[in-house]
Amino acid sequence: MDHFQYRDGVLFAEDVALPTIAETVGTPVYVYSEATLRRHARVFREALSGVPRTHFAFAVKSNPNLAVLRVLKDEGFGADVVSIGEARRALAAGMPAADIVFSGVGKTDAELDEAVEAGIGQFNLESEEEGIELARIAHEKGLTATGALRVNPDVDAGTHDKISTGKADNKFGVPIFAAKEIFARLAALPGMNLRGLAVHIGSQITNLDPSRAAFGKIGALVAELRADGHTITHVDLGGGLGVPYRAGETLPTPAEYGALVAEVTADWDVTVMFEPGRVISGNSGVLVSQVIRVKRGANHPFIVVDAAMNDLARPAMYDAWHDVVAVEPKGERLTANVVGPICESSDTFAKNREMDAVETGDLVAFRTAGAYGATMANTYNSRPLVPEVLVSGDRYAVVANRIEPATILAAEQVPDWLK
Ligand SMILES: Cc1ncc(COP(=O)(O)O)c(C=O)c1O
Numbered sequence: 001m002d003h004f005q006y007r008d009g010v011l012f013a014e015d016v017a018l019p020t021i022a023e024t025v026g027t028p029v030y031v032y033s034e035a036t037l038r039r040h041a042r043v044f045r046e047a048l049s050g051v052p053r054t055h056f057a058f059a060v061k062s063n064p065n066l067a068v069l070r071v072l073k074d075e076g077f078g079a080d081v082v083s084i085g086e087a088r089r090a091l092a093a094g095m096p097a098a099d100i101v102f103s104g105v106g107k108t109d110a111e112l113d114e115a116v117e118a119g120i121g122q123f124n125l126e127s128e129e130e131g132i133e134l135a136r137i138a139h140e141k142g143l144t145a146t147g148a149l150r151v152n153p154d155v156d157a158g159t160h161d162k163i164s165t166g167k168a169d170n171k172f173g174v175p176i177f178a179a180k181e182i183f184a185r186l187a188a189l190p191g192m193n194l195r196g197l198a199v200h201i202g203s204q205i206t207n208l209d210p211s212r213a214a215f216g217k218i219g220a221l222v223a224e225l226r227a228d229g230h231t232i233t234h235v236d237l238g239g240g241l242g243v244p245y246r247a248g249e250t251l252p253t254p255a256e257y258g259a260l261v262a263e264v265t266a267d268w269d270v271t272v273m274f275e276p277g278r279v280i281s282g283n284s285g286v287l288v289s290q291v292i293r294v295k296r297g298a299n300h301p302f303i304v305v306d307a308a309m310n311d312l313a314r315p316a317m318y319d320a321w322h323d324v325v326a327v328e329p330k331g332e333r334l335t336a337n338v339v340g341p342i343c344e345s346s347d348t349f350a351k352n353r354e355m356d357a358v359e360t361g362d363l364v365a366f367r368t369a370g371a372y373g374a375t376m377a378n379t380y381n382s383r384p385l386v387p388e389v390l391v392s393g394d395r396y397a398v399v400a401n402r403i404e405p406a407t408i409l410a411a412e413q414v415p416d417w418l419k
């Protein structure tokens with residue numbers, strides 16, 4: 001059930017009218033539905049109920065807001081983090097360190113050190129070099145770090161090139177042809193408990209065949225490692241399941257993904273770990289923005305809204321589609337370009353888009369903005385950092401303040417020689 005629905009011609013998030021939030025918090029503003037987050041978490045877990053032992057780690061990068069993480073912690077999720085900053089967020093949300101998986105291709109020694117001290121549950125090792133460093137750091141403290149070797153299976157996930165991670169020339173993981181030897185060397189190090197493998201081939205995956213191919217390669221590697229005498233208790237299959245961004249799109253469902261995983265992993269006898277991000281957070285959020293003005297263009301009008309590419313970078317970065325809807329539709333349609341105020345032509349959310357007619361002062365909502373939205377926001381053009389609101393039934397709360405340019409200016413200074 002969609003928790004963003006029209007009631008009497010006004011778009012609501014659960015039981016809160018979006019204009020109410022826009023009036024009290026201002027625009028642009030991200031609005032998340034707690035009920036949707038919980039529903040997605042439960043649907044995903046349920047989809048994997050055919051797998052006997054599972055661990056769910058929400059990909060913090062998709063939406064690191066503390067309140068969002070708290071909801072997922074409540075749903076029994078741990079976290080997949082890629083920096084110590086994300087690890088601190090997961091811990092601050094109350095997630096046990098043991099439920100946190102530390103991924104990422106460039107973990108610094110300082111990050112590894114802090115994460116080992118914190119008792120992070122699993123390090124997904126992206127290289128032999130990283131594994132050696134982690135083992136040394138842990139051993140010097142008289143501790144043992146738990147690791148899984150991330151394997152690059154050389155499978156094309158068929159997604160946007162910029163978010164594809166499993167091809168041989170992507171920077172992630174160790175080449176599959178070298179994985180056995182690297183595993184053996186790392187497993188022998190004092191300070192290292194290497195318990196399994198990890199794989200993640202990309203994001204916004206819309207066809208499960210590449211996942212099947214990648215998981216099959218991992219299964220074969222598990223068998224080979226066991227034949228060599230290694231103990232494999234955990235395999236992390238990453239995240240990446242895509243979500244519909246436009247009405248009418250059909251994508252693999254969590255249930256189809258779950259059935260594939262149950263089938264492929266049936267004889268693995270491991271705890272299967274997952275790192276879903278977008279599939280949990282994507283359709284849990286919208287970005288609400290106000291129309292500043294509608295200006296005439298050569299072909300179509302330009303609808304200039306108060307959100308920009310600094311608030312929602314996906315269209316500019318990946319030519320991504322986000323549905324744009326009027327919060328209070330008037331029943332008319334038009335074809336327009338929806339743009340932000342930033343001085344770049346890439347600050348375009350929609351081109352030649354047939355959409356609800358809107359006028360100056362109207363509110364619009366960008367749908368499917370809960371993943372890789374606020375988390376990728378910045379302050380380009382000295383714009384404020386966009387705020388976030390969580391709705392729960394008829395309640396709502398600001399869960400991230402708008403950071404005004406003055407706050408950022410206060411962190412800058414002119415050096416003595418220029419005074
Ligand atoms: C290692 C890792 N795990 C999980 C994710 C989450 O991906 P998604 O949000 O597509 O589920 C990503 C991002 O692609 C990732 O790099």
Ligand SMILES: N[C@@H](CCCC[NH3+])C(=O)O
Pocket residue numbers: 061163203204314318371372
């Ligand atoms: N930022 C990307 C996803 C990156 C996934 C990172 N592992 C997007 O918005 O689609």
